[in-house]
Amino acid sequence: MPRVIRWLTAAVATLCVFYFGVAFYYQRAKARPLLNAESTTAFAAAWPAGFLWGTATAAHQVEGGNVRNDWWRFEHQVGKIAHGDISGAAAGHWDRLSEDIGLMRELGANAYRFSIEWSRLEPVEGQWDEGAWAHYVDELAQLRAAGQEPVVTLLHFTLPLWMADRGGATAPDFPERFGRFASEAARRLGPQVKWWCTVNEPQVQMYNGYVTGYWPPAVKDNALAVRAFEGLLRAHGAAATTLRKGDPDAYIGLASNMIWFEPSNRWNLLEWVVANSVADGFNWSFYESIKNGRMHFRLPGFPTLDIEEPALKGSVDWIGINYYRRNLVRVNPGAPGMVDISNGPGTLSDAKVEIYPEGLLGLIREGWKRYRLPIVITENGVADSTGAHRPMFLGRHSYAIKQAIDEGVDVRGAFHWALMDNFEWAEGYGWRFGLYRLDLRTLVRTAAAGAKEFRRLAPSPSAGVRAKAVTPAR
Numbered sequence: 272m273p274r275v276i277r278w279l280t281a282a283v284a285t286l287c288v289f290y291f292g293v294a295f296y297y298q299r300a301k302a303r304p305l306l307n308a309e310s311t312t313a314f315a316a317a318w319p320a321g322f323l324w325g326t327a328t329a330a331h332q333v334e335g336g337n338v339r340n341d342w343w344r345f346e347h348q349v350g351k352i353a354h355g356d357i358s359g360a361a362a363g364h365w366d367r368l369s370e371d372i373g374l375m376r377e378l379g380a381n382a383y384r385f386s387i388e389w390s391r392l393e394p395v396e397g398q399w400d401e402g403a404w405a406h407y408v409d410e411l412a413q414l415r416a417a418g419q420e421p422v423v424t425l426l427h428f429t430l431p432l433w434m435a436d437r438g439g440a441t442a443p444d445f446p447e448r449f450g451r452f453a454s455e456a457a458r459r460l461g462p463q464v465k466w467w468c469t470v471n472e473p474q475v476q477m478y479n480g481y482v483t484g485y486w487p488p489a490v491k492d493n494a495l496a497v498r499a500f501e502g503l504l505r506a507h508g509a510a511a512t513t514l515r516k517g518d519p520d521a522y523i524g525l526a527s528n529m530i531w532f533e534p535s536n537r538w539n540l541l542e543w544v545v546a547n548s549v550a551d552g553f554n555w556s557f558y559e560s561i562k563n564g565r566m567h568f569r570l571p572g573f574p575t576l577d578i579e580e581p582a583l584k585g586s587v588d589w590i591g592i593n594y595y596r597r598n599l600v601r602v603n604p605g606a607p608g609m610v611d612i613s614n615g616p617g618t619l620s621d622a623k624v625e626i627y628p629e630g631l632l633g634l635i636r637e638g639w640k641r642y643r644l645p646i647v648i649t650e651n652g653v654a655d656s657t658g659a660h661r662p663m664f665l666g667r668h669s670y671a672i673k674q675a676i677d678e679g680v681d682v683r684g685a686f687h688w689a690l691m692d693n694f695e696w697a698e699g700y701g702w703r704f705g706l707y708r709l710d711l712r713t714l715v716r717t718a719a720a721g722a723k724e725f726r727r728l729a730p731s732p733s734a735g736v737r738a739k740a741v742t743p744a745r
């Protein structure tokens with residue numbers, strides 16, 4: 272055989288060995304998470320003592336009448352919300368607190384994650400609305416009396432109009448204004464709150480608001496998107512600092528949306544590289560920036576953010592994960608950005624996302640490996656108007672959480688999205704996530720499919736966490 276052919280053969284063989292070696296490494300290192308049991312319907316939960324088993328909502332989606340924020344204004348523009356819906360009275364939660372807290376008890380829940388609405392509390396810049404603060408003080412007292420540990424979110428997408436009008440998350444003074452709001456919250460609500468969640472899904476707020484322009488402020492500008500990411504990070508940092516000052520017991524985290532990304536072909540190295548980089552960019556850059564005290568965001572097509580911010584270090588005590596779906600990543604030269612992102616082959620919910628509990632297990636494991644901080648599933652739920660999927664969804668996702676706990680991960684709680692059907696942002700009232708079904712005309716609530724299953728899976732009252740506040744260990 273001529274020498275050149277021999278060299279070529281050797282080179283190709285080496286490349287193949289290298290390629291398959293690395294692909295094999297990924298297969299092992301990023302093995303598909305598997306649930307131990309095929310069917311988890313019979314699984315009776317035995318949660319660790321103090322486990323938070325709760326429902327979640329967000330102010331704008333349930334309270335009704337939040338007229339002074341950017342979403343209210345946005346909804347009133349033609350064509351922004353599916354079916355021309357507006358949040359309007361939403362679920363009327365503002366006026367139905369006692370009834371709704373009754374529903375939580377009926378569900379066997381011991382915790383409630385909700386957001387306080389900045390635009391109600393500071394409707395005009397620098398002016399606090401005493402009545403609105405009193406409402407939340409009363410809500411917290413009622414929750415505690417009903418054995419519901421509150422987890423309070425400070426920012427769940429909506430901004431006061433005055434803040435939105437000066438640039439929202441991209442305004443230079445956004446972090447400082449938000450920090451001032453957090454400080455006021457700590458002062459007024461701190462005595463009743465331990466669990467604080469500074470911001471909800473900052474990447475989603477950035478992506479929908481500044482990349483797709485699907486949400487307010489409805490811009491499509493990747494450079495501004497990165498500025499919004501930076502603003503939200505700094506705002507989280509400012510809030511964490513003022514919360515710690517004003518409420519020494521504050522136990523601080525945030526809720527990050529996480530998608531389980533996988534390559535569509537597990538032997539395609541390029542797809543592994545792309546899937547990992549999308550996961551790093553979307554799922555983890557916020558937490559990595561906090562861990563490293565360095566604001567860092569890098570994704571193809573976006574300007575790179577890389578700025579030292581040591582104050583972020585230690586600004587979270589726990590890791591919040593909002594989990595809804597798996598996505599497969601496929602490299603396709605014909606697609607925009609050469610990447611297709613699609614659902615896996617499993618059952619789809621009404622929101623057209625795949626129901627994939629294994630992804631939750633994978634993300635909990637990864638979060639634990641990266642940060643070794645307690646984990647809270649701050650949201651997990653399914654859009655299911657017929658009730659065909661929610662009981663199975665609840666059983667299998669709870670099982671995934673329990674499996675992670677049994678493997679030694681410190682998971683402190685899980686919150687089902689949502690207590691009742693509500694205003695699902697740009698989707699309007701089309702998607703039904705509630706454990707209680709909402710009659711949109713009368714606002715009457717009735718137990719939805721899944722409510723029974725939620726109750727069956729609840730920690731037993733004899734675990735003794737219901738009546739008293741959970742004292743989180745730092």
Ligand code: FCB
Nearest residue numbers: 329471472528688695704
């Ligand atoms: C999450 C949001 C929450 C709700 C659910 C379905 O991304 O945090 O407000 O819309 O999705």
